[in-house]
Amino acid sequence: MKSNENKIGIYIVLSILMVGLLTTSSFVLLLQLKDSEKLMHTLNSLGIIKSMDKELKEEIEEFPYIMVISDLDKNKIDNLNHNERLIYYKIKKYSHLKADEIQAIIDLMKQSKFRYDYYISAMKTEDYLNLVSYEYIYSILPDEYKELINKNIQGKSYEYKEIYINGVYFDYLTDIYKEDYKMIINDYHMGYLETKEYYRRNNSFNSKFYIECMNNVDLYKDINRYYIKGIK
Numbered sequence: 001m002k003s004n005e006n007k008i009g010i011y012i013v014l015s016i017l018m019v020g021l022l023t024t025s026s027f028v029l030l031l032q033l034k035d036s037e038k039l040m041h042t043l044n045s046l047g048i049i050k051s052m053d054k055e056l057k058e059e060i061e062e063f064p065y066i067m068v069i070s071d072l073d074k075n076k077i078d079n080l081n082h083n084e085r086l087i088y089y090k091i092k093k094y095s096h097l098k099a100d101e102i103q104a105i106i107d108l109m110k111q112s113k114f115r116y117d118y119y120i121s122a123m124k125t126e127d128y129l130n131l132v133s134y135e136y137i138y139s140i141l142p143d144e145y146k147e148l149i150n151k152n153i154q155g156k157s158y159e160y161k162e163i164y165i166n167g168v169y170f171d172y173l174t175d176i177y178k179e180d181y182k183m184i185i186n187d188y189h190m191g192y193l194e195t196k197e198y199y200r201r202n203n204s205f206n207s208k209f210y211i212e213c214m215n216n217v218d219l220y221k222d223i224n225r226y227y228i229k230g231i232k
Helices: 002-032 036-045 054-060 071-078 082-095 099-109 116-124 134-140 143-152 158-177 181-190 192-202 208-230
Strands: none
Touching: 071 082, 071 099, 082 099, 082 116, 082 208, 099 116, 099 158, 116 158, 116 181, 116 208, 134 158, 143 158, 158 181, 181 192, 181 208
16 A cells, blocks of 8 residues: 555656656746747747736747846846836847946936937947047036936946936937937037037038938837836
């Protein structure tokens, strides 16, 4: 009798181990999928999608991109809420910015309302060096903007400071020029006097920097959409 009970116990333990192994293997396979459509199709075929709530379904669509981020990225993500995580994934996916750079953008999003697709596009227009220095930015910013910078960059990395300070400057230009992105982007790149001088020489604000920035802005529309949806 005891022998039969022992056999049944062994069978139960082995069954549990097999189910656990199968579940773990399936999860690893899902994480290795690089195409979000394949991932969602697989989850749907397993009947998992139907039982998910909206937030979990939305976040799991980003799982393939977790595999290509660093430990530093993962540490940042652990401290974010659901909507901030989605934005982090989107920024990483489309812009490939570093962890501290993305953190700076998310911090900006919590306090400043402007078009982050245009800002990220201007940042990623790398063929033309930004001609505006931090000294210039500080010289023209009103005190409220300077206070915001001084308050939030203490103890931060160089990458964070660069993105944050330029973001505050972009916010200031948006407040000045409203929807005039030719002026916003050219002033962001060259400064006010150089932008005016460029127009005097060329009778146009269509600088190479502006044109390239506008050609790339659609790459970052999804980031701005998630910002409006989740944080703004």
